[in-house]
Amino acid sequence: MREGGPDEVVERYGMPPLGASPVGAPAGRWEVSGQTLEYDPVTRLDVLGPGTGWEHVFAVMRALAQRFGPEGVRLVVWFD
Secondary structure (H helix, E strand, O other): OOOOOHHHHHHHHOOOOOOOOOOOOOOEEEEEOOEEEEEOOOOHHHHHOOOOOHHHHHHHHHHHHHHHOHHHOOOOOOOO
16 A cells, blocks of 8 residues: 555544445545544546546547457456
8 A cells, every 4th residue: 555545544543434334435524633534435437537547548449349349359457
């Protein structure tokens, strides 16, 4: 995890009051040790939308699908 990432935040401030899982948790803010923490859910558009660089990948996939058909194009991604 990158510096200042969620592990360090949890270690310093404890688990956020998001419920059993952040999936489906509403946006919110809370106070801990004099600090205001804020949570905003991340959407698919936030991660894959315009300005993320993925639009170029999807443009290439569309071009390949036009050439070889939609069944002839597959994207395999590995995150480490």
